[in-house]
Amino acid sequence: MEKFSTSSLLNMNNLSVTKSNTLIDASYKLNVQAQKLVLACLGKVDSRKEIPKEMTITALEFSELMGIPNAHRELYLATDALYESTISLREGNNDIELRWIQRKSKKIKGLGSVTITWSDEVLKYISTLQSRFTSYKLRHIAELQSSHSIRLYELLMRFNSTGERIISLKDFKSSLGLSSKYPLFKDLNKWVIKPAVSELNQRSDLIIELETIKKGRTVTALSFTFKQNKQLKLDV
Structure with a gap:
């Protein structure tokens, strides 16, 4: 059973997240605390x-790594949300649905901790083949x-x-778990796209x-160009 060490907390700037690119582009929706x-x-x-x-x-x-106040309550709520969530992804010609975690998380309230058990299916996507994976610093x-914002960052x-990505509107909404929402682009742009881009820039x-x-007057895809600021703006 893995636990964070004090040295891990002190070296948060060096922590990276690595996910399968299939998992990055999968369709799922988690609240921000479950994402974190x-x-x-x-x-x-x-x-x-x-x-x-x-x-x-x-x-x-959880509080020190992700800057979350009232972390006891948020941690428990996040684990409950994670248990209720599924991931939809395409593997070859097959559409599959899987769970993040195998069972409800064990909450140890006296210690203010939770133990999560990854599902076997998710484990295989958090793998070792660096060429097929996306890594980024947790602090970012x-x-x-x-x-x-977190999903768009991923x-x-x-x-x-390359610093460029073109993604169809359909795939963008699917990746964010919004396929059945915001049928009008102006609403999607107002409530999702613009706020996410703005927060990432800030x-x-x-x-x-x-x-x-x-295509004609209809927005069919989004074209992003981006670059990394060598000095994280929050550190200025």
Whole structure:
């Protein structure tokens, strides 16, 4: 069973998150605290080694790693949300649905900690093949307040080597778990896209520009160009 060490907390700037690119582009929707719980756990994993099936994190660690006040309550709520959530992804010609965690998390209230058990299916996507994976520093998303911002950051960082990504509107909405919402682009843009881009420009290490791609008068895709700020803006 894995636990954070004091040295891990002191070296948060060096923690990276690594996910399968298939998982990055999968369709799922988690609230921001559940997203941060997943990322905090993955941030401690050395992707070159075997991934532990069980991982324990305390409220203090969660608070220090992700900048979350009232961390005891948020940690418990995040684990409950994670248990209720599924991931939809495409593997070859097959659409599959899987769970993040195998069973309800064990909560140790006296210690303010939870133990999560990854599902076997998720474990295989948090793997060791670096060429197929996207890594980013945990500190670059720790201050983000929106789950949409975190997902957009992940979608862009998959193409960090080129600094460009074009994604169809359909795939964008699917990745954020919004396929059945915001049928009008103006609403999606107002409530999801613009706020996410704005928050990333303000709070992350990315500088993003966005253009829409249209077929006639209809927006069909989003074209992002981005670069990393060498000095994280939060450190200035």
